[in-house]
Amino acid sequence: MFYRETGQFKTNYAGDMAVFPILQDRIGIALILVVAFVLIPLLGSDFLLSSVMIPFLVFSLASIGLNILTGYTGLISLGTGAFMGVGAYACYKLTTLFPEVNIVVWIVTAGFFSAFVGVLFGLPSLRIKGFYLAVATLAAQFFLQWCFTRIPWLYNYNTSGAIEVGQRTLFGMNVTGPKASLEARYMVLLTLVTVLTWVASNLMHGRIGRSFMAVRDMDIAAELMGIDLLKTKLLAFAVSSFYAGVAGAAMMFLWYGGGEANDAFNINQSFLILFMVIIGGLGSMIGSFFGAAFISMLPTMLKFGLPALGIPLAGATAEHLTYILVGSLIIFFLIVEPHGLARLWQIGKQKLRMWPFPY
Amino acid sequence: MDILFKILIDPFLQMGAMPDLFVQTIWDGFVTGVLYALIALGFVLIFKASGVFNFAQGIMVVFAGLTLVGLYEMGLPAPLAVLVTLGVMFVLALAIERVVLRPLVNQPDIILFMATFGITYFLIGLGELIFGGNPKQMITDQLFLPRGAIEVKMLGGFVQFQKIDIAAAVIAVVMIVALAVFFQKTRIGRALRAVADSHKAALSVGISLNQIWVIVWFTAGIVALVTGIMWGARSDVSFGLQVIALKALPVLILGGFTSVPGAIVGGLIIGIGEKLGEFYWGPLVGGGIESWLAYCIALGFLLFRPQGLFGDKIIERI
Numbered sequence: 106m107f108y109r110e111t112g113q114f115k116t117n118y119a120g121d122m123a124v125f126p127i128l129q130d131r132i133g134i135a136l137i138l139v140v141a142f143v144l145i146p147l148l149g150s151d152f153l154l155s156s157v158m159i160p161f162l163v164f165s166l167a168s169i170g171l172n173i174l175t176g177y178t179g180l181i182s183l184g185t186g187a188f189m190g191v192g193a194y195a196c197y198k199l200t201t202l203f204p205e206v207n208i209v210v211w212i213v214t215a216g217f218f219s220a221f222v223g224v225l226f227g228l229p230s231l232r233i234k235g236f237y238l239a240v241a242t243l244a245a246q247f248f249l250q251w252c253f254t255r256i257p258w259l260y261n262y263n264t265s266g267a268i269e270v271g272q273r274t275l276f277g278m279n280v281t282g283p284k285a286s287l288e289a290r291y292m293v294l295l296t297l298v299t300v301l302t303w304v305a306s307n308l309m310h311g312r313i314g315r316s317f318m319a320v321r322d323m324d325i326a327a328e329l330m331g332i333d334l335l336k337t338k339l340l341a342f343a344v345s346s347f348y349a350g351v352a353g354a355a356m357m358f359l360w361y362g363g364g365e366a367n368d369a370f371n372i373n374q375s376f377l378i379l380f381m382v383i384i385g386g387l388g389s390m391i392g393s394f395f396g397a398a399f400i401s402m403l404p405t406m407l408k409f410g411l412p413a414l415g416i417p418l419a420g421a422t423a424e425h426l427t428y429i430l431v432g433s434l435i436i437f438f439l440i441v442e443p444h445g446l447a448r449l450w451q452i453g454k455q456k457l458r459m460w461p462f463p464y
Numbered sequence: 465m466d467i468l469f470k471i472l473i474d475p476f477l478q479m480g481a482m483p484d485l486f487v488q489t490i491w492d493g494f495v496t497g498v499l500y501a502l503i504a505l506g507f508v509l510i511f512k513a514s515g516v517f518n519f520a521q522g523i524m525v526v527f528a529g530l531t532l533v534g535l536y537e538m539g540l541p542a543p544l545a546v547l548v549t550l551g552v553m554f555v556l557a558l559a560i561e562r563v564v565l566r567p568l569v570n571q572p573d574i575i576l577f578m579a580t581f582g583i584t585y586f587l588i589g590l591g592e593l594i595f596g597g598n599p600k601q602m603i604t605d606q607l608f609l610p611r612g613a614i615e616v617k618m619l620g621g622f623v624q625f626q627k628i629d630i631a632a633a634v635i636a637v638v639m640i641v642a643l644a645v646f647f648q649k650t651r652i653g654r655a656l657r658a659v660a661d662s663h664k665a666a667l668s669v670g671i672s673l674n675q676i677w678v679i680v681w682f683t684a685g686i687v688a689l690v691t692g693i694m695w696g697a698r699s700d701v702s703f704g705l706q707v708i709a710l711k712a713l714p715v716l717i718l719g720g721f722t723s724v725p726g727a728i729v730g731g732l733i734i735g736i737g738e739k740l741g742e743f744y745w746g747p748l749v750g751g752g753i754e755s756w757l758a759y760c761i762a763l764g765f766l767l768f769r770p771q772g773l774f775g776d777k778i779i780e781r782i
Contacts, residue, residue, distance in 0.1 A: 181574060229763060232770045236517050236573070236721065240713045241766060244759030251756050325780055372710070376581065383578045428589025435582035440567040443575045 108457045124306060141295055146288045154287040156405055162291075162298045163356045164397035168381040169305050169390065170348025175379070176388035177309055178341035179321030180230050180238060184245035185349050185378045190370030191219040191249060192350025193357040194259050197268045201261055208273035208281055209293060212354040219350020220343040222249070227342030231335060234324075246372055253370065267365040268357050281358045290359045297355060301348065306390050308344065317341055318388070384438055386445025395446035403431060478744060487623050489743045490736055495629040497735020498636045499698075502691040503712035504719065504727035505640070506684040511721045512660040513680040514565065516576045520583040522709025524685060527587050528553060529602065529692030529701040534595040536603050545603075546689075553685030561677045569673075588703065599704070602696030632694040639690055640728060643683075647724075652679060660722070714762035720772030729773060734758045 108129050115121045125131045145158060171185050195218035199211040226245035233241050253259060263269060270281050275293065279285040308314055316337050319327035328334050353370065361369060377400060385396020407427050442449050506521040531552050535545040564579050614625045647653040658666040659676050667673060695705055715734045719726025738761075742754045765773065 175574075229767060233766050234770070236577070237717050237766060237770065237772070240717045240759070241763050243710070243713060244756060244763045247756035247759055251753065372707075380578065380581065383574065387574075422593065425589045425593040428585050429593070430589075432582045432584070432586030432589060435585065436564055436579055439571075439575055439579050439582065440564075443568070443571045 108454070108460075110458075122310075124310060138299070141299075142292075146291055151287055154291050157402060159287075159291055159294060159360050160401045161398055162294045163352055163360050164378065164381060164401045165394045166298050166301060166355065167349055167352035167378050168385065168393040168397045169302060170345045170352060171378050172382045172385075172388065172390070172393045173305065173309070173317070173348065174341050174345035175382055176386075176392075177314060177321060178317040178338065178345075179324075180227075180338065180341060181236065181379075182242045182342075182345070183239050183372070183375050183379065184226060184242040184249070186370045186372060186374035187246045187249035188219050188223055188346040188349035189353025189356060189374065190253055191222045191346075192216055192353035193268060193370070194253060195219065195350065196354035196358060197261075197270075198259065200273065204273075207275060208358065209275055209297070212297070212358060213351060215354040216347040216351040219353070220347040223342045223346025223349070224339050227339050227346075230338050230342065243372075246375055250371060254365075268363050270358050270361075270363040273358075281362070294355055294359050297351065301351065302390065305344075305348070309390065313340065321388075380435065384435065384445055386447025389445065389447035391450065392445050392447030395450065399446065403434070484623050489739050491623065491625065491629075493736035493739030494732060495626075495632060495698075495735070496739060497732040498633050499691065499695055499731075500712055500715045500735055501728045501731025502636055502639075502687060502694070503709050504715040504731055505643070505724065506687040506691070507712060507716055508719075508721065508724055508727045509643075509680055509684050509687065513656050514659075514677050515573065515663075516565070516580060517573065517721075518684070519577060519580040520587065521684065521688065521712070522706045523584045523587045523591075524553075524556075524688040525692045525695065525709060526701065526703055526705045527556075527591050527692075528685065528689035529696045529705070530591050530595045530600065532689065532693065533600045533603060533696070533701055537600075542603055549689055550686065553689060554682050557678050557681035557685055560681055561674060565677055566674060584706075588706075592703070599700040599702035600696075602693060602701055626698075628694075628697050632698070635690060635694065639687070640724070643687075643724065646683075652676075656680060711758055714758040717772055718762045718765050720774045723772070723774035726772055726774030730762075734761060737761050 108127075110127045110129075113126075113128055115126070120126070125134060145153070149158070167185060167189060170188075171182065174180050174182050192212075192215040196208075196211050196215035199214060200206075200208055203211075222245075226242060229241050230238055260268060272279060272284060273281045275289075279289060281290070309317070316327070316332045317340075319330065319332055320334065320337050320341075324334055327337075356369065357364065381396030381400045382393065383396070384399055385394070386392025404427055407430060408423065438446070503521060503525060506524070507518055510516055510518040510521070528549060532545055532549045535548055536542055540548060560583060564583060565576075568576055568579055614627060614630075615622045645653075647657060655666070655671045655676055656679070658669070658671055659673065663673060666676075692701065692705075695701075695708070699705075711734070712731075715727060715730040717730075718733060719728070719730030738754055738758050741757045741761075745753070
């Protein structure tokens with residue numbers, strides 16, 4: 106009844122091709138932005154910011170990155186964790202070498218280093234396809250992870266062998282390090298995610314995105330139509346790793362506040378992000394957010410939700426049950442809707458358009 | 465020049481100077497390779513018959529090993545525990561087919577791949593819930609597996625062969641031969657090969673896909689149990705094994721996803737290459753290269769043969 110495009114006429118091509126063609130969608134997205142930018146930092150508790158929103162935003166950025174590679178271009182990568190690590194270490198090196206430059210600049214620049222490494226490991230994708238490629242990207246995962254722990258230059262010869270995040274400011278406010286307030290970290294991260302999502306969405310709706318999708322649907326046919334496979338696949342790796350790198354840098358500097366590579370950027374992280382992309386919906390921007398929300402909040406919800414429902418759980422048992430539940434839920438969602446939460450969202454919207462009539 | 469000497473010449477001089485050590489390293493690599501090959505074999509069986517890239521094979525190895533030891537600790541005699549574990553693996557295969565595979569039939573490969581991830585998580589949780597997260601000692605003596613080592617004098621030194629390693633190699637060979645006979649000579653084996661060739665054609669001549677999938681997952685479960693026993697006997701049964709199981713992936717791409725001999729040859733190449741690399745070249749870069757060397761060897765091979773050494777030729781049509 107409320108969600109209907111009756112009377113909204115498109116008078117030009119730009120209007121017809123808009124990402125949000127329906128007025129109600131535009132209002133909805135504006136509302137979400139207002140809530141995210143104004144209400145949550147003002148009213149949200151520390152718990153909401155630190156254990157829900159910040160992880161969610163970091164993971165959405167990473168899963169947008171992987172979605173560009175896996176969902177839009179059809180190349181499976183199991184090395185996302187390592188590419189995130191490259192971003193984190195690049196940012197760490199840059200900010201210790203040039204501490205006077207703003208940290209946000211370095212977080213974004215770190216993405217370019219990650220993109221470069223991504224292109225290097227993307228080279229085999231020309232000859233190798235499907236699961237063979239997935240296993241080949243595991244080489245990136247393990248090799249880079251080995252570099253993070255074995256090359257002391259990367260962590261500035263710290264005794265701890267970990268990234269130590271220093272105090273950095275933006276507009277006179279602390280945004281990283283122990284003194285930074287949660288709100289400041291959240292706002293920086295949210296701005297990054299918003300801008301980068303906008304960039305990614307435009308990329309995917311344009312010529313580049315269409316060439317990615319042509320390669321995904323059938324690369325030989327795409328080549329016959331004049332798409333340069335080498336350039337396109339490597340570009341996909343570059344863009345994807347850029348996002349992963351920024352996500353990794355943001356993870357270390359705005360969320361963890363320092364830590365060791367083997368914990369943060371290991372193979373499980375790569376798998377987790379692949380989950381998010383698949384559960385959310387391959388080849389869908391909003392799906393990346395759904396997937397990130399689902400997977401990053403699930404353990405928190407189970408941890409705090411089950412006791413609230415009156416199911417008390419001891420520490421170890423809770424952890425095991427979480428594993429079982431996460432596994433079952435993944436299978437459940439794949440069976441219910443193999444195209445991910447994004448498809449469910451679309452079906453819901455379609456139903457809403459017709460409501461209260463069945464068709 | 466010094467670096468080139470260290471990379472290209474020095475390791476070979478070391479091999480020549482101490483041939484006994486060289487043989488020992490090769491033997492270690494060989495045994496590791498056999499065990500990688502066993503894990504890879506489980507993957508290949510399932511991939512051939514159902515086209516599922518079964519990520520859960522690693523955790524199935526751990527789960528089978530844990531169940532066996534857990535049942536023994538509960539007081540069952542060892543042979544009975546083996547039988548019950550086989551029963552558990554059968555139920556597992558049945559459940560996976562019914563709950564996961566059947567509703568997901570005809571979905572894209574990556575969805576099924578993800579579903580096996582779900583199975584992995586589920587089994588990790590279940591295994592830890594029932595048997596606890598601590599490493600367990602494999603019941604080697606009760607299963608009549610030998611202990612100790614044989615020292616052989618050769619090439620001016622001694623080479624040590626662990627008896628359990630020899631047993632592992634023998635058992636692996638027996639199992640591979642048994643599987644080959646099963647595949648080539650029996651009725652079910654023929655059906656399995658038919659399914660591997662084409663699902664639709666197999667269905668049309670009256671082969672029940674559901675039945676075949678249960679059988680294949682059960683066979684992979686048996687392979688997992690044997691692997692679990694052998695790995696467990698060499699170290700112990702713990703969830704850490706699952707990471708080692710990832711090593712089976714480069715073995716797979718090296719040998720090709722669809723080839724049983726490929727899994728074995730690939731396993732041996734990776735196992736031996738990895739041990740030699742770690743021992744002779746590892747110190748040059750600070751050691752620990754075992755964690756990624758296997759993947760790089762496999763990547764190198766893939767650049768020349770994208771379908772693996774023995775994989776089916778990839779034919780692409782518009």
